[in-house]
Amino acid sequence: MNKAELFEQIKRKSSFLCVGLDTDLSKIPSDLLKLEDPVFEFNKQIIDATAEYAVAYKPNIAFYEALGPKGWESLQKTLDYIPKDIFTIADAKRGDIGNTSGLYAKAFFESMDFDSVTVAPYMGVDSVQPFLEFQDKWVILLALTSNAGSSDFQLIESKSGKPLFHEVLEKSQLWGNTDNMMYVVGATRGELIAEVRKLVPDHFFLVPGVGAQGGSLEEVAQYGMNDTCGLLVNSSRGIIYASQKMDFASAAKREAEKLQLEMASLLEQYCR
Numbered sequence: 001m002n003k004a005e006l007f008e009q010i011k012r013k014s015s016f017l018c019v020g021l022d023t024d025l026s027k028i029p030s031d032l033l034k035l036e037d038p039v040f041e042f043n044k045q046i047i048d049a050t051a052e053y054a055v056a057y058k059p060n061i062a063f064y065e066a067l068g069p070k071g072w073e074s075l076q077k078t079l080d081y082i083p084k085d086i087f088t089i090a091d092a093k094r095g096d097i098g099n100t101s102g103l104y105a106k107a108f109f110e111s112m113d114f115d116s117v118t119v120a121p122y123m124g125v126d127s128v129q130p131f132l133e134f135q136d137k138w139v140i141l142l143a144l145t146s147n148a149g150s151s152d153f154q155l156i157e158s159k160s161g162k163p164l165f166h167e168v169l170e171k172s173q174l175w176g177n178t179d180n181m182m183y184v185v186g187a188t189r190g191e192l193i194a195e196v197r198k199l200v201p202d203h204f205f206l207v208p209g210v211g212a213q214g215g216s217l218e219e220v221a222q223y224g225m226n227d228t229c230g231l232l233v234n235s236s237r238g239i240i241y242a243s244q245k246m247d248f249a250s251a252a253k254r255e256a257e258k259l260q261l262e263m264a265s266l267l268e269q270y271c272r
Ligand SMILES: O=c1ccn([C@@H]2O[C@H](COP(=O)(O)O)[C@@H](O)[C@H]2O)c(=O)[nH]1
Pocket: 020, 022, 060, 091, 144, 145, 146, 147, 184, 185, 186, 208, 209, 210, 211, 212, 213, 234, 235, 236, 237, 238
């Protein structure tokens, strides 16, 4: 999916919601555990309930790999079930020496047909470029993450006197054709989102951290939105575990709709 198609969908749905599929067997209703593939059954119902409000789905790969071969199978079935016009993100946070990164890219872009994968920048250019070589696929580079520990490295001053996340943003722009690059920017980062937007005015941000982590959607839009929206805001637990009983799908639908309504008004206000 290209940027224009993504923006079209955002306008059509008045939404920039990404639903995080962090499906955890210990949190889904116990009735589902009797089924052949509880993870897929849960995801299927979540997708059916939220697809009208979501422009992206983000399975966090850890939740699937933790289950071994069966988890990978549930992941593939989930990916196949997501409507084709909705953007898909493999939240895998990969990156290694070049030949290994090439195989990670092949795993998520060819063996599985994800639109994008999250990548860690700290092994540098040769660890990221293999992902950028795939036509029509997206790299989502970790820039300023939502967790408390992000200040351990991302906020420290680099040799040039700038915080390290500035270096990541500036340097990564020199890594070839970065049209299909997005950046992870945590919703918990408040005004720093404006600094990121200044450095990469035209790129999309994947923004985790609203809902369970306490980030503010209003602040994200105020500081991060650009004239093509430029934001995919993720909520995982806040939507998929809105109820842990068998009414989980209707509860997820309500939460997704609530966020979408808020997003519609923020698009009116800030996306010009
Ligand atoms: O900086 C980051 C990068 C990734 N994540 C991931 O996003 C979701 C957030 O889940 P919530 O339940 O909405 O808090 C999860 O998969 C994280 O691994 C992040 O939170 N922060």
